[in-house]
Amino acid sequence: MMNWGVVTVLLLIVAGSAMATEPAVNERQASYREAGASNFDAARGEGMWNQQQMQQEMRQSVSCASCHSANLRTVGKHIRTGKLIDPMAPSMNAERLTDAAKIEKWFRRNCKWTWGRECTAQEKGDFLQFIQSR
Amino acid sequence: MKKITFWGTILLAVCLTLSISSLAWSDSRSDDGSSHGLWSQQEAASQVMNKTYQNECSACHFAYPAGFLPARSWVKIMGTLENHFGENAELDATDSQEIEQYLTAQAGDQDPGRFSRSFMRSIDNVDTPLRISETAYFRREHREVPSGMVLDNAKVRSFANCASCHTGAEKGSFNEHEIVIPDHGRWED
Secondary structure, eight states, rough: OHHHHHHHHHHHHHHHHHOOOOHOOOOOHHHHHTTTOOOOOOOHHHHHHHOOOTTTTTTEEEHHHHHHOOOTTEEEEEETHHHHHHESOTTTTTTOOOOOHHHHHHHHHHHHHSSSSSOOHHHHHHHHHHHHOO | OOHHHHHHHHHHHHHHHHHHHHHHHTTTTTTSOOBBHHHHHHHTTTOOOOHHHHHHHHHSSSSOOOGGOHHHHHHHHHHTTGTTTTTTOOOHHHHHHHHHHHHHTTTTTOOHHHHHHHHTSSSTTTTTOSOOOHHHHHHHTTSSGGGGGTTTTTTOSSSTTTGBTTTGGGTTTGGGBEETTTEEEOOOO
């Protein structure tokens, strides 16, 4: 069992480098630049990730970390349904940030739910910079 | 040089295949870490699944069995995804149509399964429930489950979270011997 765990981790690392995040992230960030954003910053992204905001229906403060956890390498938990969410870090989960349409779909849903509004191009670029670095 | 690249590619392809199947493998385990035998895998295989439904509708909760609601409920749910229980679950038209077709074809009024029949019998013809957890059959079956084990239990939170107690739910099994309530243990009748 143990050996399989090690093998799996090794294989995931190999798979991870094969399913790189660059194409989707570069494409997204280029389109954010066209919308006027620039100098994407991972530290700023991390700050926003943990920024608490009052969620009207939950009647409590929430952040991106409420479902994805603050440490992107760990498993998250959906704050309303309790479902486990695979780690956000591409280093742990090779499927992350590989599909531009999926990224936009979840930005739209999650920004609206968490912050009550859509995220700006600058904010999305900073988030991607942060997530990609983990 | 050419040869190395060739074998490298082969190795990579093998690794990818293996790691994808190992992901699928770990998915088939329940929360308590135990893996399920061939038997339950085969039991689940009889359940028809649609990939788009599985992908899109299991991101926030597990993919509810189509047979637990009538077709008219699924049509209503699919028509109101932009405000889905306080979340935005909107889809593009192609995915949305495919999922609606799947759900209505496998809905409770089409499915002869034991549980489907019980759910359908408990729903009035004039009602179009949006929640499985608010049907009369559901209420009856869960009458003995104290709300403290659900609402005040951070690991459950809501009756909609079927898979947190029904450990076989992801594979379509609601067998009463597979019920474990988080922090309270196995359910004995």
